[in-house]
Amino acid sequence: MSKARFRAAVESGEVKVLAPSPEFLREAREFSRAVGDSESVSQVDLQLVALALELRSMGYQPIIATDDYAIQNVADQAGIDYASLATLGITHRLYWVLYCPACHRRYPPDCKLRFCRVCGAELRRRPSRRVPARGAAE
Known part of the structure; x- marks a missing residue:
C-alpha cells in the first residue's frame, strides 16, 4: 500500500493505528521469556503480540x-491465533536454552553472555523442549 493510500485510509477511519x-x-515480554525467544524478537514484534x-x-x-517463527512461537504460547503467509509455519512450540558446546553448561535463554563463564566457548542456542503447536488460524 502506498503512503498516500495508507494516509487516506487512516484519515477516513478505514485503518486504525494502535x-x-x-x-x-x-x-508479551513474559510470554517471550517463557519460550526463550526474548532475544529473538524485536521490540516491534513484542508490540504486535501485546x-x-x-x-x-x-x-x-x-x-x-x-x-x-519466533513471533509464531510467542503467539502460540500466548494463545493468540497466527497465520503464515509464505511458509508452513510452526508445528511445535519450542522452548529454547543457551548451552556451551564444550563443557555442556546450560544458561537461561535470556542470558546476555556470548561466551561460557567456565571454559570461554561461544554459547549456542537449542530447543530444550518441544510441544505441539495449537495450530495456525485457518
Missing part, C-alpha cells in the same frame, strides 16, 4: 499474519 498499553507489553493480547481482552479475535 499502540499496546504497557501492561500488555509486559505480558496489541493482539490487548485486542483479545477487548473481545476481538486477532490473528497475527507472519512468517516469523
Whole structure:
C-alpha cells in the first residue's frame, strides 16, 4: 500500500493505528521469556503480540499474519491465533536454552553472555523442549 493510500485510509477511519498499553507489553515480554525467544524478537514484534493480547481482552479475535517463527512461537504460547503467509509455519512450540558446546553448561535463554563463564566457548542456542503447536488460524 502506498503512503498516500495508507494516509487516506487512516484519515477516513478505514485503518486504525494502535499502540499496546504497557501492561500488555509486559505480558508479551513474559510470554517471550517463557519460550526463550526474548532475544529473538524485536521490540516491534513484542508490540504486535501485546496489541493482539490487548485486542483479545477487548473481545476481538486477532490473528497475527507472519512468517516469523519466533513471533509464531510467542503467539502460540500466548494463545493468540497466527497465520503464515509464505511458509508452513510452526508445528511445535519450542522452548529454547543457551548451552556451551564444550563443557555442556546450560544458561537461561535470556542470558546476555556470548561466551561460557567456565571454559570461554561461544554459547549456542537449542530447543530444550518441544510441544505441539495449537495450530495456525485457518
